[in-house]
Amino acid sequence: MMDALPFIPHVKPMVFVDQLIEANDDFAIVELKITPDLMFYEAEGLPTWTSIELMAQTVSVYAGYKGHTRGESPKVGYLLGTRKLQLPLTYFGLGEIVRIRVEQHYLHDGLGQFNCEIQYQAYCFSAILSVYEPASDLEQIGM
Numbered sequence: 340m341m342d343a344l345p346f347i348p349h350v351k352p353m354v355f356v357d358q359l360i361e362a363n364d365d366f367a368i369v370e371l372k373i374t375p376d377l378m379f380y381e382a383e384g385l386p387t388w389t390s391i392e393l394m395a396q397t398v399s400v401y402a403g404y405k406g407h408t409r410g411e412s413p414k415v416g417y418l419l420g421t422r423k424l425q426l427p428l429t430y431f432g433l434g435e436i437v438r439i440r441v442e443q444h445y446l447h448d449g450l451g452q453f454n455c456e457i458q459y460q461a462y463c464f465s466a467i468l469s470v471y472e473p474a475s476d477l478e479q480i481g482m
Contacts, residue, residue, distance in 0.1 A: 343369050346403030347396060348413040352378040355393045356400055356439070366442040367401035373431045384430035390464050391421055394455040397439040398470055401453075416472040419450075424466040431459055441468075449473055 343356040355377065360368040371393060373385050395418045403413040431437055438458040445452040449472045457464035 343400050346407060346413055347399040348403075348415050349396065349399070352376070354396070355389065356396045359400055359404065360438070362401060362404040364405070364443075366440060367397055367404060368438065368440045369397050369400050371437045371439065373433055373435045373437065375433065381430070384432045384435075386430055387426045387428055387464065390426060390457055391418070391424065391466065391468075393437065393439050393457060394421075394441060394453075394466060394468055395470070397441045397455070398451075398453050398468060401441055401443070402472060414472055416470055419469040419471055421469070422467045424464075426464055427462045428459070435459065 340358050340360055343359040344354065346359065347354070347356065356369045356371055358370045360370055362368070374380070377385055379386060379389050399413070399416055402416060406412070406414065439455070440458070441453045441455045443451065444454050444467070451470045451472070453468045453470065455466050455468055
């Protein structure tokens with residue numbers, strides 16, 4: 340287990356990952372503890388509509404981890420869309436641990452698709468995310 344923040348280009352308060360639990364060439368697992376200082380936190384807890392961002396940041400951790408193994412810094416990526424999002428609850432409760440797992444389904448020329456799951460108590464939140472990571476030369480010219 341290690342701090343997930345070095346693997347993503349995000350800065351607080353827009354951070355929704357705490358610990359990298361496991362990662363390899365195919366998947367990554369991270370955890371987030373629900374605290375009141377999280378962006379979008381409400382009196383009832385963290386709204387589960389933020390699950391898309393939790394999943395997207397876990398994809399970012401996955402990409403950052405793989406880049407780190409090649410000696411690269413975290414890169415900016417873009418969430419293109421989501422399909423089949425399942426949200427069985429409205430809020431993640433204060434002090435609870437959320438475990439997010441993303442598995443690479445497809446990756447070609449910067450376009451990727453990931454199967455994503457969030458384990459929270461006895462519930463499973465799931466979605467398929469489509470993402471894009473531009474080549475570094477495109478980032479330099481503003482595309």
